[in-house]
Amino acid sequence: xxxxxxxxxxxxxxxxxxxxxxxxxxxxxxxxxxxxxxxxxxxxxxxxxxxxxxxxxxxxxxxxxxxxxxxxxxxxxxxxxxxxxxxxxxxxxxxxxxxxxxxxxxxxxxxxxxxxxxxxxxxxxxxxxxxxxxxxxxxxxxxxxxxxxxxxxxxxxxxxxxxxxxxxxxxxxxxxxxxxxxxxxxxxxxxxxxxxxxxxxxxxxxxxxxxxxxxxxxxxxxxxxxxxxxxxxxxxxxxxxxxxxxxxxxxxxxxxxxxxxxxxxxxxxxxxxxxxxxxxxxxxxxxxxxxxxxxxxxxxxxxxxxxxxxxxxxxxxxxxxxxxxx
Amino acid sequence: xxxxxxxxxxxxxxxxxxxxxxxxxxxxxxxxxxxxxxxxxxxxxxxxxxxxxxxxxxxxxxxxxxxxxxxxxxxxxxxxxxxxxxxxxxxxxxxxxxxxxxxxxxxxxxxxxxxxxxxxxxxxxxxxxxxxxxxxxxxxxxxxxxxxxxxxxxxxxxxxxxxxxxxxxxxxxxxxxxxxxxxxxxxxxxxxxxxxxxxxxxxx
Ligand code: HEM
Ligand code: HEM
Numbered sequence: 001x002x003x004x005x006x007x008x009x010x011x012x013x014x015x016x017x018x019x020x021x022x023x024x025x026x027x028x029x030x031x032x033x034x035x036x037x038x039x040x041x042x043x044x045x046x047x048x049x050x051x052x053x054x055x056x057x058x059x060x061x062x063x064x065x066x067x068x069x070x071x072x073x074x075x076x077x078x079x080x081x082x083x084x085x086x087x088x089x090x091x092x093x094x095x096x097x098x099x100x101x102x103x104x105x106x107x108x109x110x111x112x113x114x115x116x117x118x119x120x121x122x123x124x125x126x127x128x129x130x131x132x133x134x135x136x137x138x139x140x141x142x143x144x145x146x147x148x149x150x151x152x153x154x155x156x157x158x159x160x161x162x163x164x165x166x167x168x169x170x171x172x173x174x175x176x177x178x179x180x181x182x183x184x185x186x187x188x189x190x191x192x193x194x195x196x197x198x199x200x201x202x203x204x205x206x207x208x209x210x211x212x213x214x215x216x217x218x219x220x221x222x223x224x225x226x227x228x229x230x231x232x233x234x235x236x237x238x239x240x241x242x243x244x245x246x247x248x249x250x251x252x253x254x255x256x257x258x259x260x261x262x263x264x265x266x267x268x269x270x271x272x273x274x275x276x277x278x279x280x281x282x283x284x285x286x287x288x289x290x291x292x293x294x295x296x297x298x299x300x301x302x303x304x305x306x307x308x309x310x311x312x313x314x315x316x317x318x319x320x321x322x323x324x325x326x
Numbered sequence: 327x328x329x330x331x332x333x334x335x336x337x338x339x340x341x342x343x344x345x346x347x348x349x350x351x352x353x354x355x356x357x358x359x360x361x362x363x364x365x366x367x368x369x370x371x372x373x374x375x376x377x378x379x380x381x382x383x384x385x386x387x388x389x390x391x392x393x394x395x396x397x398x399x400x401x402x403x404x405x406x407x408x409x410x411x412x413x414x415x416x417x418x419x420x421x422x423x424x425x426x427x428x429x430x431x432x433x434x435x436x437x438x439x440x441x442x443x444x445x446x447x448x449x450x451x452x453x454x455x456x457x458x459x460x461x462x463x464x465x466x467x468x469x470x471x472x473x474x475x476x477x478x479x480x481x482x483x484x485x486x487x488x489x490x491x492x493x494x495x496x497x498x499x500x501x502x503x504x505x506x507x508x509x510x511x512x513x514x515x516x517x518x519x520x521x522x523x524x525x526x527x528x529x530x
């Protein structure tokens with residue numbers, strides 16, 4: 001009886017302990033959630049703009065109170081869902097655009113105002129030092145995008161400030177997604193004549209046909225970014241912005257398909273820096289998402305295979321010796 | 327003059343010659359890809375092209391082997407009873423590592439109804455009906471990864487396929503070394519090679 005009660009007491013203690021742990025965990029999760037939850041302070045202000053720019057149509061009322069509805073040009077439509085999760089999620093429209101836009105219909109001359117570029121906010125700021133914006137800018141200045149079409153081409157040509165979201169430097173995002181996101185940036189001009197036309201009068205070259213020489217083209221396009229071969233990699237920026245002239249693009253398979261694969265200095269740079277290592281595989285930081293023939297071999301398997309071959313040859317030599325002795 | 331028996335019909339000699347040459351190409355180019363580095367003996371792009379083409383031809387050639395072994399009675403020589411197999415393998419192995427040196431008679435002499443000794447039967451059987459089919463299947467999956475692999479879960483697909491491919495490729499390579507060496511154990515050192523050209527086996 002005594003023992004019985006003791007066990008009962010013990011098991012109650014256990015229950016309390018388990019309950020306590022659950023409660024603690026729940027509070028922890030809740031607290032974490034509230035920390036993570038974004039508090040938007042730009043909603044009210046932006047609503048005034050998004051009333052029209054958040055959808056594909058807008059209406060205006062004439063002096064005699066007639067309502068006219070028009071189609072909003074798609075470039076002027078802001079994807080509000082993407083904006084809300086983008087890096088610039090809490091900006092007010094008028095942080096970057098002049099508040100003179102409050103007047104509708106907008107004054108046409110507002111178009112001629114220059115808009116800030118990335119460097120105006122991100123340059124020379126210790127908070128952004130790890131991104132090395134200065135180096136990105138100088139790389140961009142050396143790239144064909146800058147040297148060939150100077151003034152019209154700027155950060156915004158590739159990065160839409162309204163949807164930009166950090167990619168390569170994001171632990172939670174798969175590399176495959178980063179590849180798709182980054183390649184879509186290149187293709188937004190190189191596979192889209194409407195945009196390409198803004199800076200060039202010629203027809204854009206067909207990306208698929210130009211890369212005919214690449215075996216398993218689709219696989220390459222899904223697994224690596226255009227910039228792996230077309231941008232000059234370096235040590236100080238995560239994503240190189242120095243796009244090289246096409247004759248300088250990497251065209252030698254071995255640069256990726258080898259133990260010293262350049263993918264580690266480009267696409268997998270972040271993973272390498274975060275040094276996710278898996279036992280035994282060469283260049284294992286890539287292995288989470290792709291297998292590159294020639295760049296990911298298992299060192300132990302290689303050693304075992306060489307040992308087996310050597311032993312086989314040794315056995316044959318011994319056999320030959322005995323055969324000749326007979 | 328040694329006694330001669332006809333063991334290797336023309337179609338098997340044709341299949342075998344092509345198969346051997348292609349295997350050599352596949353091994354050289356496969357190793358070049360696997361140990362790929364700048365300045366390698368065979369460049370990566372050439373290796374890929376030669377490997378893919380040889381792989382496809384080898385697969386078509388394998389059909390000759392399969393069909394041939396099905397419609398002629400050559401396939402019978404590959405069939406072995408599991409019962410007592412271990413004993414027979416050991417007996418043959420014992421002969422190769424002992425009796426042979428003392429000039430003893432082979433325990434399973436080759437004749438028209440027994441083309442292969444137990445060791446040959448076992449290795450030829452497992453290479454031709456396991457390693458080669460697996461290397462072909464995994465090879466074709468890697469040839470058309472975008473068609474087949476998306477149906478498997480992510481990386482495991484490519485990784486496992488490649489693992490099977492290189493393991494089986496390795497077995498074939500080691501088999502090749504041992505196979506060629508053992509072929510020198512014949513009536514004379516070269517008589518087995520001659521028989522694979524003219525079809526006639528000189529009895530040991
Ligand atoms: C004796 C036979 C063969 C050997 C020893 C062999 C060996 C190899 C090796 C070592 C690799 C490099 C894999 C790595 O390093 O991860 C490879 C890749 C590959 N093999 Fe084979 N292989 C053989 C037959 C075949 C066949 C029959 C096919 C096709 C039908 C094939 C198709 C491929 C493909 C597609 C690749 C990937 C690279 C490429 O696109 O060429 N192989 N093989
Ligand atoms: C340089 C390469 C090669 C040489 C010189 C060679 C030589 C020979 C010789 C002399 C024979 C007849 C002796 C015997 O039946 O044991 C033979 C048979 C055979 N070899 Fe090879 N071989 C080579 C490569 C290969 C490869 C790569 C394979 C398979 C992947 C292979 C599979 C076979 C099989 C299955 C037989 C028996 C064929 C039959 O009669 O049904 N050989 N080989």
